[in-house]
Amino acid sequence: MxxxxxxxxxxxxxxxxxxxxxxxxxxxxxxxxxxxxxxxxxxxxxxxxxxxxxxxxxxxxxxxxxxxxxxxxxxxxxxxxxxxxxxxPQRPVVLAAGQGAYLYLLGDTIRAVLADEPTRLRLINCDHRQMLAAVRTGQAQLGVSVLDVLPEDLTTVELATFPQVLFVPAGHRLARRRSVRLRDLAGSRLVVPPQHRPHRVLLEQAMRATGAEWTVAVEAEGWPLIAQFVALGVGLAVVNGCVPPPAGLVARPVQDLPPVTYHLVHQPAALTDPRVASLLERILSRG
CATH class of the missing domain: 1.10.10.10 (Winged helix-like DNA-binding domain superfamily/Winged helix DNA-binding domain)
Incomplete structure (x- = not known):
C-alpha cells in the first residue's frame, strides 16, 4: 500500500x-x-x-x-x-478549551507561559465535543473541559471541581439562604444557555424531576453574558461555581445538582513530549 x-x-x-x-x-x-x-x-x-x-x-x-x-x-x-x-525547535504546544476554562481556570498559566516563551503555546477556543475531536486527531496536544462521560481512548486528569450555584440579586428572597434547592426555583424566570447545550439539558432534566415549573427568561451564550442578564434583573441563573458573581449578585450552592469537574485530556503517549508534559504540570499547579 x-x-x-x-x-x-x-x-x-x-x-x-x-x-x-x-x-x-x-x-x-x-x-x-x-x-x-x-x-x-x-x-x-x-x-x-x-x-x-x-x-x-x-x-x-x-x-x-x-x-x-x-x-x-x-x-x-x-x-x-x-x-x-x-x-x-519552534513547534508550539496546542491547547484546546472552552470559554469558561480560559476565563476562570487557565488565565494565569497562559500568561506565565507566554511571558516565558511567546511562541511556545497556541490556543483553540471550542466546545467540549470539538476539544475531544482536536485531541483525538492530533490538532491539540492538551484539552480542558467539563466532561459528563470520560473518554475511554484518552487519558483524563481531574483539574478542578466546583459546585453548581444560583446567581441571584442580593435583595432577592433566595439571597438570604446559605444554599437552595431546585424546588425553590418554582415559578422563576431563568437565564439559560441555548437548547441542546449540556448545561441546559442537565438543568432541564433536573427541574423536570422536581416537578417545579419555570420559564426561560432569555437564552445566552457564555457565562459572562448569562451573569450580565441576571445583574440586569432579567432572571436568575444556575452557573458553574468557578464563575465569580458580578457586583450586586450573590452565589448560592444548589444542593440537588451534582458538582462539575473540569478535566485535562490528552493522548496516552502525549507526555513523552517534554513540552507537553511541562505545560500539563503548570496547568495542574495553576501557574
Whole structure:
C-alpha cells in the first residue's frame, strides 16, 4: 500500500475544518480536487474516513487515527528539518478549551507561559465535543473541559471541581439562604444557555424531576453574558461555581445538582513530549 504524503497533509487540513470549502481554500486548491484526494485516500486505506451526521461531517474513528498520524508525520518532518538546519525547535504546544476554562481556570498559566516563551503555546477556543475531536486527531496536544462521560481512548486528569450555584440579586428572597434547592426555583424566570447545550439539558432534566415549573427568561451564550442578564434583573441563573458573581449578585450552592469537574485530556503517549508534559504540570499547579 502506498499512501501519498500530500493526501495525508490535505486530510489533516480537512480534519481541522470538516468542511470541504474551507479546507480547500486553506490548501489553495479547488473543492472537487480536495474531494478526489480524500476519496482516493479512503479507497487506498480501505476504510471510510468521515460520514454525515445531519448537516455536519464527522470523522470516523479511522479518520481520527489517520488525521492524528498525518499531523504527527508533519511534525516529525518539521522537527527534522529544523534540527537539520541547526535551528531551535519552534513547534508550539496546542491547547484546546472552552470559554469558561480560559476565563476562570487557565488565565494565569497562559500568561506565565507566554511571558516565558511567546511562541511556545497556541490556543483553540471550542466546545467540549470539538476539544475531544482536536485531541483525538492530533490538532491539540492538551484539552480542558467539563466532561459528563470520560473518554475511554484518552487519558483524563481531574483539574478542578466546583459546585453548581444560583446567581441571584442580593435583595432577592433566595439571597438570604446559605444554599437552595431546585424546588425553590418554582415559578422563576431563568437565564439559560441555548437548547441542546449540556448545561441546559442537565438543568432541564433536573427541574423536570422536581416537578417545579419555570420559564426561560432569555437564552445566552457564555457565562459572562448569562451573569450580565441576571445583574440586569432579567432572571436568575444556575452557573458553574468557578464563575465569580458580578457586583450586586450573590452565589448560592444548589444542593440537588451534582458538582462539575473540569478535566485535562490528552493522548496516552502525549507526555513523552517534554513540552507537553511541562505545560500539563503548570496547568495542574495553576501557574
Amino acid at each position: 502506498v499512501v501519498s504524503p500530500d493526501a495525508l497533509a490535505s486530510f489533516a487540513v480537512f480534519a481541522d475544518h470538516l468542511n470541504f470549502t474551507h479546507a480547500a481554500a486553506q490548501l489553495r486548491i479547488s473543492q472537487p480536487a480536495l474531494h478526489v484526494k480524500i476519496t482516493k485516500l479512503a479507497r487506498e486505506l480501505g476504510r471510510p474516513l468521515y460520514h454525515r451526521a445531519g448537516r455536519r461531517l464527522v470523522l470516523t474513528a479511522d479518520g481520527e487515527a489517520v488525521a492524528r498520524f498525518a499531523r504527527a508525520h508533519d511534525e516529525r518532518l518539521a522537527q527534522f528539518l529544523t534540527e537539520f538546519a541547526g535551528l531551535a
